[in-house]
Amino acid sequence: MPLSPLEHDRRYGELDQVIRAYTGQPADDTPDKPSHALTAYLRQTWHTRPWALAVAERQLREYADNPPGRLRLRLGEFYAIPDVGLPEAEIQQWLYCLADHIRHSIEQGEVPPMAAPATHWEWQTRFPELTQFLGGWFSQDMPDEFDDHDAAVDDYRTTTDPHLVARLVGELHELLALDLDEPDYALAVAELGMEVDPPAPYPPSAWLAFVAGRMSAPRADYGPGSGPQTDTP
Incomplete structure (x- = not known):
């Protein structure tokens, strides 16, 4: 067996x-x-x-x-x-x-110095929650499941445990701290599972920074009969 x-x-x-x-x-x-x-x-x-x-x-x-x-x-x-x-x-x-x-x-005691991930495995192992977020909410099916990128971001935020959302924010800041060139950020989000382009006019790094800010903002407490109002990025 x-x-x-x-x-x-x-x-x-x-x-x-x-x-x-x-x-x-x-x-x-x-x-x-x-x-x-x-x-x-x-x-x-x-x-x-x-x-x-x-x-x-x-x-x-x-x-x-x-x-x-x-x-x-x-x-x-x-x-x-x-x-x-x-x-x-x-x-x-x-x-x-x-x-x-x-x-x-x-x-x-030979330790490879910290650097940007060099392989698919290293990208996904170093940024596990970002892999879950981009691969799960921004696959090629995203346009069929959500009205736009904002709706997908809000769905992750409202359906995911706050501890994991906080982890995602940390991983977003860590990725941005690598200070990569824009083509390398495009490669990074692809390695992490994103199969759609960021919303215009944002390049990948600016959209990641926007998402980090949106995830960090306090959750609004909406009264009965009202729903969250999404902002246009």
């Missing part, structure tokens, strides 16, 4: 995070240099969950030492590594290579 969620996380949870970091990225690590994907994983994890690095190193090495045999394959009691573009015969050495890089980073 398949692994239970608890057993999966205990044995493979952080290994899975490492492998997810390679989504859309080449597994081109060498003994001398980690890939962009692994560097992104190291940067994000060092700055948010440094204790998890040792767990990742152990799980990678244990999986490479004991790849799933015939019985575990037949029972489904194993973690299936997604296709990362490497021949199956090279996967084991690649896992050892990743474990070696992570161990070196821990033992030498």
